[in-house]
Amino acid sequence: MTTEQLVAQIRKKKSFLSIGLDIDLNKIPPHLLQEEDPIFSFNKAIIDATHHLCIAYKPNTAFYEAYGIKGWKALEKTIKYINQKHPEIFTIADAKRGDIGNTSTMYAKAFFEDLAFDSVTVAPYMGKDSVEPFLAFENKHTILLALTSNPGAFDFQTKTVDGQEVYKQVLVTSKTWKNSENLMYVVGATKAEYLAEIRQIIPDSFLLVPGVGAQGGNLQDVCKYGMNKNIGLLINSSRGIIYASNKEDFAEAAAEKAKELQLAMADILV
């Protein structure tokens, strides 16, 4: 999917909501556990109930890998279902990969070719040659970790290097990489005040913002400081939506929570 197509979808649906499909068998409605593939059954119901309210789905690969082959199959079925039924939806493999050059190419093939995601999250620690293999794929997007939403973000990301925080060095340096127009960035919503400074470095890039909802970010603040002329934001919510209920009505409850966020976004987009 091109960035232009993504922006058009946002304007059409009046939503820049990404829904995180982080499936924990201990949290999904117990009646689903009798199904042949409880993870896929859960995802399918969530997708059927929310696809008109969001513009992206973001499965975090950890939650699938934890269930081994069964989990990986459920991930494969989920992405295929989205791509076949709702090809207009932007898909994010939240995998936080990154390795030396030829190995990153293998990861890129796994997520962009084998699973056919539109984007993948990548960790910057190993630098240029660990990220550029992802950037080489046309109309695919590499979402680089910059400032994450967890407490550990303050261990290294916000440390100052030559007068500039490490996460800003990541932004500045990554702009010089080949095909950097395929970059987006992860910026945690718990630090909305940082967004204005971030926008001075990367005015045009899309930002994937986790942490609205369960992790405590505020939608209005994020939009005030982070929005650009192309919207430029993908706001993700996972647990706040998909675990709104763990009873038979879980999909409707998820849709209600998604609708609340979508309406708040529509207000901002007007």
Next chain:
Amino acid sequence: MTTEQLVAQIRKKKSFLSIGLDIDLNKIPPHLLQEEDPIFSFNKAIIDATHHLCIAYKPNTAFYEAYGIKGWKALEKTIKYINQKHPEIFTIADAKRGDIGNTSTMYAKAFFEDLAFDSVTVAPYMGKDSVEPFLAFENKHTILLALTSNPGAFDFQTKTVDGQEVYKQVLVTSKTWKNSENLMYVVGATKAEYLAEIRQIIPDSFLLVPGVGAQGGNLQDVCKYGMNKNIGLLINSSRGIIYASNKEDFAEAAAEKAKELQLAMADILV
């Protein structure tokens, strides 16, 4: 496996060689492609021919994920084969994972419980709460990326923060984390001169050193600067061993290359 058991294996086998099982279907002997599971057939032959010469196997997950379900199944079969036939071998999932707390727990379960690896490589960018969930597993080891062997290591890892390089901050800070005795570190062999400084910060930890062989590191230099009283080194070689031949004799050729390194290590251990 405990660290003491690992050290005992090293002394017994006179080897601290780790063999990287980075399987590329374009590089394995063509005659294996007719087998039902070429990746596992290749790994099994390599393991059968080299297990007495090495103390660890290190599959890089990228090379398995690139082949989807088929690849993940081959990884599962490979680790099961090693654990059943050679339980004395230390196993490393070279996965370079790392995510916010509860998500890292899912990754830890995937590699330590579901796949039953002894260790997993983890990226430090997201800080303490992204690593501690791995450290909570008893007799399992978390191998933190410190200074990697690729050119991109100079993009962020060697930048100076408050008078100290980022990778040294990673070493110093990670020592304060809960269960930090379960930490090992990745240190690239292309920078053997750094090892003396690294040993001042982490005298007792095991170091996983990639890049001897294909990536140009020198075994003698690495041992001179990096060895400690418990040996403290796992030297990895991947392509230099497993792709020594792509003909029918590939396993014997791999064993020959492994033997060369093992003999050089035995000389150093005397």
